[in-house]
Structures are given as structure tokens and as C-alpha cells.
Amino acid sequence: MKFYEMTAAQRLAQLVEEGAMTAETAAIFAGSGALSADVAASLSENQLGQFSLPLGVARQVPVAGRVVNVPMVTEEPSVVAAASNGARLLRAGAGVQITLPPHTVRAEIVFDGLPDLPAAQALVAAHEALFKQVADDAHPSAVQRGGGLKAQTVAVIADRFLKIGLIIAPGQAMGANLANTIAEAVGQAAGKLLNSRPLTAILTNRDEAIGRATVAVPLGALATGTRTGAEVATGIAALSALAEVDEDRAVTHNKGILNGIEAAVLATGNDTRAVAAAIYAHAGATGRMSPLATWRQTATELVGSIALPLPVGILGGAIRSLPVAQASLALGGFTTVADLQGALLALGLAQNLAALRAQVGPGLQAGHMKLQARNLAISIGATGKEIGQLAAALSSGVMSEAAAQTLLDQMRKEQHS
Structure with a gap:
């Protein structure tokens, strides 16, 4: 019997037999x-x-x-x-x-309205060690596992915004929460240095x-x-x-x-x-x-x-x-x-x-619609064994709600005759 032809219980049993999962994992899926x-x-x-x-x-x-x-x-x-x-x-x-x-995540801290952007950029660049310490203090457990802030950049964008970019190693996590925690901490430290509140300090979902x-x-x-x-x-x-x-x-x-x-x-x-x-x-x-x-x-x-x-x-x-x-x-x-x-x-x-x-x-549609026949059968009220029987009948004929309903009514009529 092919894998797709088995019941869910049979598939789980085969995966356990293959060593692809434990009996405990199979029980989680089954329940x-x-x-x-x-x-x-x-x-x-x-x-x-x-x-x-x-x-x-x-x-x-x-x-x-x-x-x-x-x-x-x-x-x-x-x-x-x-x-x-x-x-x-x-x-x-x-x-x-x-x-x-290497698995990393990025964050950005952006300031708007600074009076002297070149001076602000130079000031931030000169305090890279400070920001690294702030980041490490914000999440010391990440540092202990070999993660945390790994690189910093600072740039002027569109002659208006000052952006501090952070590259962070999150270990085995996706890293969004870690990035936000570090970005907010570094943003506060940079804000004190620049005497300005960050416009934003947050993860960026752009990933390089x-x-x-x-x-x-x-x-x-x-x-x-x-x-x-x-x-x-x-x-x-x-x-x-x-x-x-x-x-x-x-x-x-x-x-x-x-x-x-x-x-x-x-x-x-x-x-x-x-x-x-x-x-x-x-x-x-x-x-x-x-x-x-x-x-x-x-x-x-x-x-x-x-x-x-x-x-x-x-x-x-x-x-x-x-x-x-x-x-x-x-x-x-x-x-x-x-x-x-x-x-x-x-x-x-x-x-x-x-x-x-x-x-x-x-072509895509023939195979796609054959597999969608079960969805159509369920959508018009087929239950139990009716689903497979109706799907098989639909796969070899017209695939429409009206045709499915006609076939289901006919199946039920024959069953009770």
C-alpha cells in the first residue's frame, strides 16, 4: 500500500517503524x-x-x-x-x-530631525563599544550562548534620517524578540548621546x-x-x-x-x-x-x-x-x-x-482538481465513506457543485432503496 493510500493511523505507525518519529511524537499527532x-x-x-x-x-x-x-x-x-x-x-x-x-537577524534605530547629521553620524560611530556593551547587558544570556550584537553600521538616509543598523546572532531562535530588546536598549543609549528620542528602534524583516x-x-x-x-x-x-x-x-x-x-x-x-x-x-x-x-x-x-x-x-x-x-x-x-x-x-x-x-x-489542472474532489464532496455535505466514493465519481466526470450534489443524492437514494 502506498503512503498516501494509508489511513492516518497507518501512516503514523509506518513513520514510527521507519524511525522517523517516536511513539510519543506519533501520539501527539494522533491526539x-x-x-x-x-x-x-x-x-x-x-x-x-x-x-x-x-x-x-x-x-x-x-x-x-x-x-x-x-x-x-x-x-x-x-x-x-x-x-x-x-x-x-x-x-x-x-x-x-x-x-x-550564519543565522542572524537585523534591527534598525532611526532618528529624525537632528540638526547636524554629519556630526551625529560621527558621534555614533565613535561610540560603537558603548553600544556593544549596552546590547550585551540588555540580553546577557544570548551572549553566554555565543549570540548577541555582532556588527553595527551608521548611515544618513535621504539627507534626513540617521540610521543605526544592528546585526544580531539569535542562536537557535528566530530572533525577533531578541532584536527588539537590543534595539530598544541601544536606541535609548544613542538617544541620550544625541539628545534626541529615536523615531523607531525595532527589528527589520529584511534579511540579507x-x-x-x-x-x-x-x-x-x-x-x-x-x-x-x-x-x-x-x-x-x-x-x-x-x-x-x-x-x-x-x-x-x-x-x-x-x-x-x-x-x-x-x-x-x-x-x-x-x-x-x-x-x-x-x-x-x-x-x-x-x-x-x-x-x-x-x-x-x-x-x-x-x-x-x-x-x-x-x-x-x-x-x-x-x-x-x-x-x-x-x-x-x-x-x-x-x-x-x-x-x-x-x-x-x-x-x-x-x-x-x-x-x-x-498540465496542472487535471491533477489539482482530482485532489480537490474531496474538498468539493465535503463542501456539499458528504460524510464518512461518502467522501471517497463521491470524490472518485467526480474525478471521472464533471467537477461542479451541481454535479456533486446530484451524485450524492443518487448515492444516498441507492443506499436506502
Whole structure:
């Protein structure tokens, strides 16, 4: 039986048997679905209830010499199916190579209305040691773990603003709270020095720590039922080239990559908004939207590369308060931020490759709608075994609410006749 054909209980049992998770982690997934009332109330303001989404898994994603299972939270089944299919294609070659910079986060302290900007800039530059000490004192535990403030800059912007930039090492956390704490402390110290109140002292979600991944897929692995691997690779390379010169295509190209990345970011309890903001700032850094991943065809392979910032963590934030997020990190074997970032980069390549291959091969819509048939069945009131039976009937016929309702009524009539 294929993994996607199993029940949830059977899938969990197989993952335990494979050693991908412990029985305790499987129990968390099996019993997931609701936070305690106290936890839910503490994690949101004006909390009314809880919103549930299914958690799936992209199987056997190759990452830097190992293969991992990547948890994904999404309402769209084709996203998880495409990720697993793309991972299969990535495994056909030598695997995905990952390059990651040191994990850092940035903050900015900005002053407005200073009477002498050059003098203020020089004064701030002369007190770098003071600001380093202030930052260390603001969060000594970060320094003890080897983190904290690592670099400072000062610049005049638009002949109006004075900006102090901070680069901070947050350890295994995403680092937003640490950055804000240090920025506010340094902002107060700089304000006393300049005799002025900072306009702002806060994290910036622009992230210049760019992770990179590359993969080479043998052409033969890309073949479909109607096209050779070389033909498919030619089409994928052409779509990639189009995304480099056409912003309409680039936006959709990148959205497909984020389908997988955001689902995994959400599953691990990280901040999807921060990740999306950083990635799209990077994609538009040249003044126009550029593709996050590119593909080039050689005589024997399709070579893909992806580059993007990934401001995530495995500690801090809401992660410790969300048992399923902790279980998701355990499922992926993500014990460091680098582990998670590498998996996200590989997942982005897998998601992109699967989408492009579908476009130049059988097309996206047929497979997408087949997987959406279950959603349609549920939306018109099918329950239990009716969902699968109705989805199967819809997949081979007209996919519409009216057709689904007619089929469901007919099924129920036959059942009670």
C-alpha cells in the first residue's frame, strides 16, 4: 500500500517503524486538533475559538546527504502531493547541496530631525563599544550562548534620517524578540548621546542572510507519459527563463515555491508573515520581481538552484507552547536552525520542480482538481465513506457543485432503496 493510500493511523505507525518519529511524537499527532483553553487564550488577543487545518508530510526530501520528512500545514492537498513528487525527482540525482550563512537577524534605530547629521553620524560611530556593551547587558544570556550584537553600521538616509543598523546572532531562535530588546536598549543609549528620542528602534524583516541550494536531476527522471525527459527539461528551462524576464510569471513562479515553504514554516510554529516579507523583499531587491529558483538544462541534467532568506527558529516564540509544532520539528529531525533552513530550501526546489514539470507535461489542472474532489464532496455535505466514493465519481466526470450534489443524492437514494 502506498503512503498516501494509508489511513492516518497507518501512516503514523509506518513513520514510527521507519524511525522517523517516536511513539510519543506519533501520539501527539494522533491526539492533535485542539489546544487547551488556557493556552489558546494566552496565544491570541480577543480569542474566540480555534481554527484547524490538516497537517501532512512531504516524504523523503533529500537535504545535504540525508533524507527527511517535512511536515506541512495546508488546506490544499495538491501542495503536499507535489512536494512529495518533487522530492522523488530530486532524489534521482546526487541530492540537494545546501549553503547557509550564519543565522542572524537585523534591527534598525532611526532618528529624525537632528540638526547636524554629519556630526551625529560621527558621534555614533565613535561610540560603537558603548553600544556593544549596552546590547550585551540588555540580553546577557544570548551572549553566554555565543549570540548577541555582532556588527553595527551608521548611515544618513535621504539627507534626513540617521540610521543605526544592528546585526544580531539569535542562536537557535528566530530572533525577533531578541532584536527588539537590543534595539530598544541601544536606541535609548544613542538617544541620550544625541539628545534626541529615536523615531523607531525595532527589528527589520529584511534579511540579507541568504541560504542557497542546488540540485542536478538526470533528464531521464523527468519523463512523463507523453514527453521525454529532455523535452520536459527544455520546457522547464524555458519557463524558468520566462520568469527571469516577465514579472507576471515570476510572481506565480515564486508563489508556487512558497506553497511548500509557508506550509512547513506554519507546521513548525514559525512566523509565516516574517518569512514571506523577507522572501519577497529579496525577490524584488533589484527593483523588479525576480524568480527565487532557476533551472538550466545541460546535455544530461536539469540543474536547479534556489536562493532566499529564511528567518526561522526552532526555539522561542510560540514553538514551545504548541505541542504539534514541537512534534513537527521532531518528525523532521530539525535540531538546529540550519537543519530547518536546509529542509525549507530543498522543499522549495521540490515544489517548484513539480509545478513546472506539470505545466510542461500533463498540465496542472487535471491533477489539482482530482485532489480537490474531496474538498468539493465535503463542501456539499458528504460524510464518512461518502467522501471517497463521491470524490472518485467526480474525478471521472464533471467537477461542479451541481454535479456533486446530484451524485450524492443518487448515492444516498441507492443506499436506502
